[in-house]
Amino acid sequence: MPVETKTTTLTTTECAVLGLLARAPQSGYDLKKAVDRSVGYFWGPAKSQIYAVLPSLVAAGYATSRTVAQERRPDKQVYRITRAGRAALREWIEEAPDSPSPDRNPLLLKIFFGEYASAEILLEQVRARRADMEQLKDELDALDERARGDTHDLFPQLTRMYGRRYADAIIGWADDVERALGERR
Amino acid sequence: MPVETKTTTLTTTECAVLGLLARAPQSGYDLKKAVDRSVGYFWGPAKSQIYAVLPSLVAAGYATSRTVAQERRPDKQVYRITRAGRAALREWIEEAPDSPSPDRNPLLLKIFFGEYASAEILLEQVRARRADMEQLKDELDALDERARGDTHDLFPQLTRMYGRRYADAIIGWADDVERALGERR
DNA sequence: GTCATCATGTAATCTGTTACATGATTTC
DNA sequence: GAAATCATGTAACAGATTACATGATGAC
Numbered sequence: 056m057p058v059e060t061k062t063t064t065l066t067t068t069e070c071a072v073l074g075l076l077a078r079a080p081q082s083g084y085d086l087k088k089a090v091d092r093s094v095g096y097f098w099g100p101a102k103s104q105i106y107a108v109l110p111s112l113v114a115a116g117y118a119t120s121r122t123v124a125q126e127r128r129p130d131k132q133v134y135r136i137t138r139a140g141r142a143a144l145r146e147w148i149e150e151a152p153d154s155p156s157p158d159r160n161p162l163l164l165k166i167f168f169g170e171y172a173s174a175e176i177l178l179e180q181v182r183a184r185r186a187d188m189e190q191l192k193d194e195l196d197a198l199d200e201r202a203r204g205d206t207h208d209l210f211p212q213l214t215r216m217y218g219r220r221y222a223d224a225i226i227g228w229a230d231d232v233e234r235a236l237g238e239r240r
Numbered sequence: 241m242p243v244e245t246k247t248t249t250l251t252t253t254e255c256a257v258l259g260l261l262a263r264a265p266q267s268g269y270d271l272k273k274a275v276d277r278s279v280g281y282f283w284g285p286a287k288s289q290i291y292a293v294l295p296s297l298v299a300a301g302y303a304t305s306r307t308v309a310q311e312r313r314p315d316k317q318v319y320r321i322t323r324a325g326r327a328a329l330r331e332w333i334e335e336a337p338d339s340p341s342p343d344r345n346p347l348l349l350k351i352f353f354g355e356y357a358s359a360e361i362l363l364e365q366v367r368a369r370r371a372d373m374e375q376l377k378d379e380l381d382a383l384d385e386r387a388r389g390d391t392h393d394l395f396p397q398l399t400r401m402y403g404r405r406y407a408d409a410i411i412g413w414a415d416d417v418e419r420a421l422g423e424r425r
Numbered sequence: 426g427t428c429a430t431c432a433t434g435t436a437a438t439c440t441g442t443t444a445c446a447t448g449a450t451t452t453c
Numbered sequence: 454g455a456a457a458t459c460a461t462g463t464a465a466c467a468g469a470t471t472a473c474a475t476g477a478t479g480a481c
Contacts, residue, residue, distance in 0.1 A: 224409035
């Protein structure tokens with residue numbers, strides 16, 4: 056019989072979890088850590104959301120779960136992706152992207168309405184964001200280090216490149232703001 | 241009596257609306273258009289959300305509404321920001337930024353899990369994103385044009401600068417991806 | 426003794442979206 | 454005659470968050 060391609064629509068978080076399960080079977084707890092170590096800087100669901108998503112993947116037939124008893128540790132539920140799950144993952148990745156909704160950026164909103172507030176305080180916020188981006192670059196470097204020698208790193212590496220481009224853009228912009236608000240005085 | 245600073249916490253969308261009301265009193269319908277013409281590319285609430293937010297601003301004492309009867313046109317509710325509203329807006333702008341939640345980026349997620357799908361299709365998606373960014377730059381140029389001679393344009397202009405930096409970052413990254421996936425063959 | 430780690434989940438709530446509903450007037 | 458603009462809202466539901474709840478083990 057043919058492989059049924061279900062029409063269940065998956066949320067992006069479900070696909071993220073599915074993608075991580077494609078790399079290795081693991082528990083909700085493991086997944087939370089895996090998220091933090093990998094996709095966390097552009098997709099970071101709450102742990103309760105991860106736990107909520109797992110049973111729905113099982114219900115859809117995209118994963119199976121198995122209770123693993125442990126000594127001196129609580130039992131765990133280990134989830135494993137199914138063939139249908141891999142097909143669904145692939146389908147999601149390849150499906151036409153929804154029109155890119157503008158990324159909601161509260162800092163930009165504050166800048167936009169900057170005339171109603173203190174320029175000094177806004178500058179501080181921009182500097183803080185700049186510092187965050189410097190830190191992000193350090194984190195990306197650390198991720199690069201850890202990925203050394205990993206043969207399956209090409210795609211994750213592309214996302215780190217994105218992170219650097221993004222960080223540099225913000226840093227450059229922070230300079231713009233510094234100049235523009237500095238000149239005004 | 242002193243100006244009461246209420247502790248009502250405002251959502252970001254409420255603040256966006258409040259910011260637009262600070263520029264001019266207007267109706268929900270006007271606000272929707274104003275959003276599209278100004279902050280729309282980094283904050284674009286649904287119209288139903290704008291209509292939902294307005295009464296809550298009135299309830300909080302941050303705006304007043306007045307029914308304006310019109311000939312040959314439906315009546316409209318015109319909202320005006322209050323002094324307390326301006327104070328609240330300022331307070332929100334100046335308040336410490338919440339730690340910048342990673343911007344959720346489904347495209348990056350797809351790239352991250354790219355090994356499970358067709359590189360060609362992913363490349364097409366990256367190219368599409370690149371095209372979106374070229375278009376964004378055009379739109380930003382158009383906004384620049386329209387803002388010509390506007391004396392209150394400094395801060396909005398800074399957000400357009402951000403948009404360009406951002407767009408260029410994505411475009412540069414799209415080149416990276418093109419190179420990386422091209423070399424692989 | 427205290428704190429971090431392992432491990433899973435529920436409940437309440439928030440913020441927002443899409444689709445539905447209505448109806449006159451102006452423009453092509 | 455059809456479509457866009459003016460104008461406001463409701464209802465259903467989606468997708469997530471934070472806070473709460475529990476309890477053992479290992480490290481310092």
